[in-house]
Amino acid sequence: MSGLGETRAWLEGVGWKVRDETLWIEALTHGSTGAARDYQRLEFLGDRVLGLAVSEWLYQHNGGSEGELAQRLNALVSRAACARVARAIGVPEHLRLGKQARDDGGQDSDNILGDVMEALLGASFLEEGFDATRAVVRAIWQGEMSGGAGRAKHPKSALQEWAAGNRRKPPEYELVERSGPDHASRFTVRVSVHNVGAVEATAASKQDAETAAAKAFMETYG
Known part of the structure; x- marks a missing residue:
């Protein structure tokens, strides 16, 4: 497996220190390359690290209820949010993809970018x-954190987003x-x-009852 080359300078420019090159190569490698190791195991670990880093950040700087904090968290660590951050810091140029995955648009895939x-x-x-x-997360997630992700959404939209963020079937x-x-x-x-x-939930119209039910669901399970 070839070394990082220019990718090393990019990683260090983002704020990471590279000691074990093979670890970072693995993080940038898609299964389509046929390499012995790809990013999936590191993705499993990074998902938990990101969740803890953002949860702590929200707890310290957001006085909302548990349900509101959960709504914000799910939006901030969603695959779409991860993909936006990946694009912002330049991940697509450093992905290691097989020819078919690249031809299929994998370099700009939310799924791949979010996972990487x-x-x-x-x-x-x-x-x-x-x-x-955590320090790197706070630096590169600043735009997402200061944006509107997860804020004041309609209860049905919030529930839909919560389900997607937790990899559940739609409500x-x-x-x-x-x-x-x-x-x-x-x-x-x-x-x-x-x-x-x-x-x-019960209300004077079906639409209002759906909204009330979605709100109650988030308060109960969110």
């Missing part, structure tokens, strides 16, 4: 530990009951997320 971003954080953690990795809404006269109807809606739970 987490893998790089995993490599950083192994090289330098949590404190140094399902079901009208359980409609009662009362036409001029004063009451609608009860159940929202459920597979393998998580279900919550019901």
Whole structure:
């Protein structure tokens, strides 16, 4: 396997210190290359490191409720957010992809970029530990943190994002009951997320009942 070459200068420019080149090569290598090791194991580790770093950051600087903190966290560590950060720091130019993956647009794939971003954080953690990795996260995630990700979303949008961020199936809404006269109807809606739970809410319209159910679900499970 060839060395890092120009990639080393880029990594150090981002804020990482490179000691074990093979670790960073692994973090940037997609399975399509046929290499013995790719980024998947480091991605697993980096996902947890990122979650802890951002959770601590939010706890220190956001006075919101548990549900609000969870909503922000899920938005900030989502695959889309990781991919945006990866593009911002120049990851696409340093990816190691097989020909087919490159021809298929892998260099700009949210899935690949998001995974590699987490893998790089995993490599950083192994090289330098949590404190140094947290410092890099706070530097390169500043734009995401100061933006609107996860803020004041409509409850149904927030729940949809929460489910996606936790790799769950999309929420399902079901009208359980409609009662009362036409001029004063009451609608009860159940929202459920597979393998998580279900919550019901009642309101004067089906739409309002869905919104109330989504809000209650986030308060209960978010």
